[in-house]
Amino acid sequence: MADDLRVGIVGFGWMGQVHARALSRLLQHYPDAPLRPRLVAVADNAPDDRTARAVAAYGFEQRFDDWRDLVAADVDLVCVTGPNFIHRDVAVAAAEAGKHLWVEKPAGRTSQETAEIVAAVERAGVQAAAGFNYRNVPAVQRARALIADGRIGEVEHTIVRFLADYSADPEASLSWRFSTEFSGSGVLGDLVSHAVDLVGHVVAPITELVADRATFIGQRREAVPGAVRTEAGTGPLKDVENEDYVNALFRLADGSRGVLESSRVAVGEQNRYGFEVHGTRGAVAWDFRRPNELAVCEGPGYLDAFYTIQYAGPGDGELGAFQPGANNPMGFDDLKVVEALRLVESIATGEPVGATIHDALAAARIVDAMTESADQRRWVQL
Numbered sequence: 001m002a003d004d005l006r007v008g009i010v011g012f013g014w015m016g017q018v019h020a021r022a023l024s025r026l027l028q029h030y031p032d033a034p035l036r037p038r039l040v041a042v043a044d045n046a047p048d049d050r051t052a053r054a055v056a057a058y059g060f061e062q063r064f065d066d067w068r069d070l071v072a073a074d075v076d077l078v079c080v081t082g083p084n085f086i087h088r089d090v091a092v093a094a095a096e097a098g099k100h101l102w103v104e105k106p107a108g109r110t111s112q113e114t115a116e117i118v119a120a121v122e123r124a125g126v127q128a129a130a131g132f133n134y135r136n137v138p139a140v141q142r143a144r145a146l147i148a149d150g151r152i153g154e155v156e157h158t159i160v161r162f163l164a165d166y167s168a169d170p171e172a173s174l175s176w177r178f179s180t181e182f183s184g185s186g187v188l189g190d191l192v193s194h195a196v197d198l199v200g201h202v203v204a205p206i207t208e209l210v211a212d213r214a215t216f217i218g219q220r221r222e223a224v225p226g227a228v229r230t231e232a233g234t235g236p237l238k239d240v241e242n243e244d245y246v247n248a249l250f251r252l253a254d255g256s257r258g259v260l261e262s263s264r265v266a267v268g269e270q271n272r273y274g275f276e277v278h279g280t281r282g283a284v285a286w287d288f289r290r291p292n293e294l295a296v297c298e299g300p301g302y303l304d305a306f307y308t309i310q311y312a313g314p315g316d317g318e319l320g321a322f323q324p325g326a327n328n329p330m331g332f333d334d335l336k337v338v339e340a341l342r343l344v345e346s347i348a349t350g351e352p353v354g355a356t357i358h359d360a361l362a363a364a365r366i367v368d369a370m371t372e373s374a375d376q377r378r379w380v381q382l
Contacts, residue, residue, distance in 0.1 A: 002027075002034055005344065008041035008075035008099075010067040010090050011082025012054050015104055015131075016044070019079040020058045022336035029321045030341050034348035037077075037340070043070040044082075071097050077347070080104060084189065085182040088113040091128070091357075095120035100347050101128035102339070105193045107357060109184025111364035118361050127352060129343040130360035132197045133335040134273065139294040141317035142310065143277070143284045144202045151298055153280030158203050158258040162191040163269035167244065173223030173233030178240045185367060186242030187264040188213070192370065193363040194273070195260055197355070200362065203277055204254040210379045211248035211370035215240050216265055248370055283307070292329035 007023055009016045023037035043064040044051040055063050064070045067086065071078060071093050078094040080087050080103040088108045091101055101121065107130060108114035121128045134140060146152060167177070176182035183189065196206060218240055221233025248260040263269070274287035282298035285307065295307040311327035314320035318338045322330050342354025352358075369380040 002036040004038045005035040005077055005347065006040040006075045007037050007077045007079065008043070008070045008073060009039070009079040009081060010043045010070055010086070011080070012042050012044040012046070012051055013081070016042070016079065016081040017054075017058075018333060018336050019081055019102065019340075020054070021333055022340045023079075024058065025333075025337050026340050026344065029337055033341060033344050035344045037344070040075050041070045041073050043067040068093065071099065076100060077102065077343075080107075083176050083182060084109050084184055085176070088116055091117040092120040095124045095126050095128070098124055098126060100126045100343070101357065102131070102343055103128060103357060103360065104131040105197075105360055106184065106189035106364060106367070107360040108364060109180075109189070111361065111368045113184075114357070114361045114364040118357050121357055127343065127346040127350070128357035129339060129346065130355045130357055131336075131339065132194060132201075132355040132359060132363075133332070133339055134194055134198055134288065135201050135355055136317060136335045136338040137286070137288070137291055138312035138317035138319040138330065139286050139292055139310075140198070140202060142294050142312055143275075143286055146284055146296065146298075147203060147277060147279070152277065152282035152284060155203055155252075155254055155256040155277055155279050157256055158199060158252070158275060158277045160195045160199055160258065160260050160275040161272060162195045162262040163266040163272040164191065164264050165266055165269050167217070167264040168267045170217045170220070171232040172220065174220035174235075174238050174240070175223060178220060178242060180241045183242060185371065186215075186240075187244060187262050188242075188246055188367045188370060189364075190264065191262045191273075192246055192260070193360075193367055195262055196366045197359060197363045198275060199250075199252070199258065199260075200359075201355075202275065203258075204252040204256065205362070206250045206258070206366055206382060207253050208379055208381045209248050209250040209366070209369055209373060211246060211373040213243040213247075213370070213374040214245045215242070216244045243374075246370060246374075248373070291331075292327055 041062040077100045222235025244265045245263040250258045276285040285295040313326035373380040
């Protein structure tokens with residue numbers, strides 16, 4: 001029987017609960033996983049009783065208000081799923097205590113903070129996963145394989161869009177996400193970090209870029225303590241300190257070109273995350289809203305060529321561990337189970353598998369380069 005992996009989760013909002021579910025389900029989908037996660041501790045200082053509910057619903061053995069007590073507890077793995085401003089401190093402290101890490105993006109508010117996490121991980125010799133779950137979509141894995149096999153020829157250009165409406169309501173309150181002190185960047189850290197990781201994973205690393213950014217809703221009212229982010233603010237108007245929208249041109253290591261667009265205030269768009277990759281002989285396109293479909297254009301002709309839809313099946317990525325046949329899509333939570341597997345394998349073997357803290361640092365450096373480019377209105381090399 002697999003040994004226990006004692007888990008502590010810092011921050012038990014939506015993402016903390018996603019981590020808890022993923023770890024709890026790991027052996028259901030991967031019965032031969034080398035370690036058996038056990039939810040030992042949770043730390044959250046939310047003003048409501050959600051940590052009490054967590055203990056009841058998820059079976060945590062210990063509950064803390066202060067994350068430092070959790071890091072000091074008898075756990076092997078710390079999941080860092082709280083607000084951005086605690087990521088660096090929690091992750092570095094956990095690594096220094098010899099704990100493995102599963103850190104949600106953006107790992108740090110800046111690339112410097114992320115580099116500090118990387119340094120702590122390397123000094124401690126622990127494993128550290130990063131939350132780039134869109135890599136694990138079976139249709140994305142099929143796209144990556146088609147491109148790597150040359151099925152669409154040499155890549156010419158990539159279009160990647162990550163558009164959402166979660167901040168589109170101008171009456172929604174001023175949460176920590178709109179503060180540089182607490183969040184760092186805005187849509188750059190939240191969505192663009194995913195987008196650039198996906199480009200690097202599917203096509204090639206970004207080597208040079210020029211970017212623009214904008215804040216369309218410049219002020220919001222302060223929130224009532226304990227209010228959810230969608231509730232209207234009732235306090236004084238204050239400035240939004242980070243960006244709502246970003247676009248960029250970029251060059252890749254393979255010589256191809258690309259375009260990126262991302263927004264958190266795009267009315268009419270809910271999780272419109274995806275890419276198009278065009279090559280000399282064909283193209284592939286994927287949209288998270290139809291996760292199991294990959295549009296593929298390949299064939300002998302160049303003019304009047306068209307896309308056909310391919311459905312991911314059990315041979316693509318990890319779909320076979322979740323569904324018995326083609327076009328039975330995996331959901332968001334399933335992708336986090338795959339992340340959990342990769343981390344458990346990394347811990348068991350001592351060799352990194354899947355998206356790691358080093359991938360988070362690569363994405364953070366691109367995000368910082370976009371900020372620099374937008375501020376200075378020039379191309380920036382990575």
